[in-house]
Amino acid sequence: MRVKTLCLGALCLGDATGYDIKKLFEAAFNHFHGASFGSIYPSLKQLEQEELVDLHVEAGEKHPDRKLYKVTDSGRSAFIEELAQTPASEQLSSDFLVLLFFAHLLPTDVLRQKLAEIETYYCHELEYLESLSGCPRHTTGIDFTIGMGKAALRTKLAYLREQRDQLLATHLQLPDAARDEMLHADCQQESTA
Amino acid sequence: MRVKTLCLGALCLGDATGYDIKKLFEAAFNHFHGASFGSIYPSLKQLEQEELVDLHVEAGEKHPDRKLYKVTDSGRSAFIEELAQTPASEQLSSDFLVLLFFAHLLPTDVLRQKLAEIETYYCHELEYLESLSGCPRHTTGIDFTIGMGKAALRTKLAYLREQRDQLLATHLQLPDAARDEMLHADCQQESTA
DNA sequence: TCGATATATATCACACTGATATATATCCGT
DNA sequence: ACGGATATATATCAGTGTGATATATATCGA
Numbered sequence: 001m002r003v004k005t006l007c008l009g010a011l012c013l014g015d016a017t018g019y020d021i022k023k024l025f026e027a028a029f030n031h032f033h034g035a036s037f038g039s040i041y042p043s044l045k046q047l048e049q050e051e052l053v054d055l056h057v058e059a060g061e062k063h064p065d066r067k068l069y070k071v072t073d074s075g076r077s078a079f080i081e082e083l084a085q086t087p088a089s090e091q092l093s094s095d096f097l098v099l100l101f102f103a104h105l106l107p108t109d110v111l112r113q114k115l116a117e118i119e120t121y122y123c124h125e126l127e128y129l130e131s132l133s134g135c136p137r138h139t140t141g142i143d144f145t146i147g148m149g150k151a152a153l154r155t156k157l158a159y160l161r162e163q164r165d166q167l168l169a170t171h172l173q174l175p176d177a178a179r180d181e182m183l184h185a186d187c188q189q190e191s192t193a
Numbered sequence: 194m195r196v197k198t199l200c201l202g203a204l205c206l207g208d209a210t211g212y213d214i215k216k217l218f219e220a221a222f223n224h225f226h227g228a229s230f231g232s233i234y235p236s237l238k239q240l241e242q243e244e245l246v247d248l249h250v251e252a253g254e255k256h257p258d259r260k261l262y263k264v265t266d267s268g269r270s271a272f273i274e275e276l277a278q279t280p281a282s283e284q285l286s287s288d289f290l291v292l293l294f295f296a297h298l299l300p301t302d303v304l305r306q307k308l309a310e311i312e313t314y315y316c317h318e319l320e321y322l323e324s325l326s327g328c329p330r331h332t333t334g335i336d337f338t339i340g341m342g343k344a345a346l347r348t349k350l351a352y353l354r355e356q357r358d359q360l361l362a363t364h365l366q367l368p369d370a371a372r373d374e375m376l377h378a379d380c381q382q383e384s385t386a
Numbered sequence: 387t388c389g390a391t392a393t394a395t396a397t398c399a400c401a402c403t404g405a406t407a408t409a410t411a412t413c414c415g416t
Numbered sequence: 417a418c419g420g421a422t423a424t425a426t427a428t429c430a431g432t433g434t435g436a437t438a439t440a441t442a443t444c445g446a
Contacts, residue, residue, distance in 0.1 A: 001288045003402075009295055019425050032290035039402050041427065065409095065426060083295055084303045088310040090287035095194045095279050097225035097341065102202055102276055103334030110277045117281040140363045141296030148290065148352050155348040159341050170333045196433070212394050232433050234396065258395060258440095393442075401434080411424070416417100 001086055003035045004043040008079040011053055011071040018044055018067065028132075028142070031125060031149045032090075044069055052078050108171050115164055119157065126153045194279055196228045197236040201272045204246055204264040211237055211260065221325075221335070224318060224342045225283075237262055245271055301364050308357055312350065319346045 006029070010021045018040050025035045044067075047053045052075030058066040071079070096118045103111050129150045138146075199222070203214045211233050218228045237260075240246045245268030251259040264272070289311045296304050322343045325331075331339075 001291055006291065009291070012295070012298065017425070018427095019423095028294070029291070032285050032287040034284060034286070034403085036403050037426080038404070038428080042401095066424090067426075079295075080298050083292060083299060086288050086292060088289040088292055088307040089314060090285065090289050090311075091227060092225050092283065092285050093227070094225040094283035096281040096283050097338045098194055098199065098202070098222070099276060099279060099281055100334045100337045100341075101221070102205070103337070104332045105205065105273050106276060114281040118283075121282060139297045140360055141293045144293045144296070144356055144360055145290045147356065148293075148349060151348050151352045152345050155344050156341060159344045163337055163340065167333055167337055210394070211396095212392095227434085229434055230395080231397080231435070235432095259393090260395075388446090389444105390446105391442100391444080394440085396438080398437085399435100401432100403432080404430100406429090407427080409425085411422100413422075414420090416419095 001033070002043075003039040004046060005079065005082050005086075006033065006035055007040060007043045008047060008052060008071065008075055009083070011069055012076055012079055015068055015070045017069065031129065032145060047075065051075075103167075103171065104174060108168060111171055112168060115160065115167075119160055122153055122157045122160070126150060126157065129153065194226070195236075196232040197239060198272065198275050198279075199226065199228055200233060200236045201240060201245060201264065201268055202276070204262055205269055205272055208261055208263045210262065224322065225338060240268065244268075296360075296364065297367060301361060304364055305361055308353065308360075312353055315346055315350045315353070319343060319350065322346065 006025070007021055010016060010024050013024075016024070018037065021040055021044075022035070022037060025033070025040075029035070044053065048055050048069070052072060054070045054072055056068045056070065058068060096114065099106070099111075099114050106114075129146050132146050133143075133150070199218070200214055203209060203217050206217075209217070211230065214233055214237075215228070215230060218226070222228070237246065241248050241262070245265060247263045247265055249261045249263065251261060289307065292299070292304075292307050299307075322339050325339050326336075326343070
């Protein structure tokens, strides 16, 4: 999904500046979709050119150049239509799992440190999602996103804690010679791709 | 993590062409990191210029221009060093959860269709990871990545199936007026960001 | 024999990130 | 009251990656 579409969606929740939209994404979207200023501001510019949003510049007073955007009727329709046409997919990008994939090439204490790092990361994410839970202003859909995020994090955290000791014990016993024995991962038995 | 680094890592498992690396990524990495030809081929070119890999062109016979890459000693060291310095992080990008976040703007049957789509997607992913399990050539680290992927998918699938009926029932009862009542998600009570 | 699929590389427009630059305002400690 | 940190607010850009497209040959099955 394009950042342009996300911005349009954010504006369907209420008028906002680019900065407001960034804050909204950080507060509510961060665990399932990122967006930076470098994509938000150009997106808003384009949306305005396409007349999907109106722009009201608040100049003179205090902050110069505060640009408040408001979605138009055609913008709202365009967003809903685009949502309906967006396939329901997802993609994980995990440096942590890449690290684990190549764990046999790392010293054991580095591996231990990476496991500790991701545990901290998962804990913080989980605490944050727990702090969001139970707000009466949330729609059922928003609660669903938070609930699924929490469920997935709890599972990953539990898996990490269950497997860690065994993983590190095996890793310590790994002879250096085994590192030269590593081959292509051609183990798939022509199954469903 | 850069695709360049991933390519170097792939070559630490054995000599390969760009095409082989793409296949390896699809078979083993797909559930936690993507990479396309458009990034793999330029990465290999760069790696060769930096002398982290050697290139052996197999021309003349049958396929012209088959470029087989082999990691050098300095390439192997560079990869291990870069791995050790890579922070253990991860980032989800989920169009599905964006869809759910804005579920109140969608017709109920479209929402139902999106839930069905993601269920199918999760099931296929899970079946694939199950087909990879138990290969004796896998390192402990590789088994860990597969195991965590399976655990997370099972949890998400269970959550989806548990919540779906309730979600759709609430959605059906949602009056159109409620769609104009939606506000900014300012519900966070200044907790750990 | 013909179409589909697999092998194999290359390129490019478009999109996004992460860093950087530029200001002002406000809050807090000393 | 001063100064530093943080927050508000926009803009730009080099570097990186995607997804599509182009180009060939080989192989497999109907």
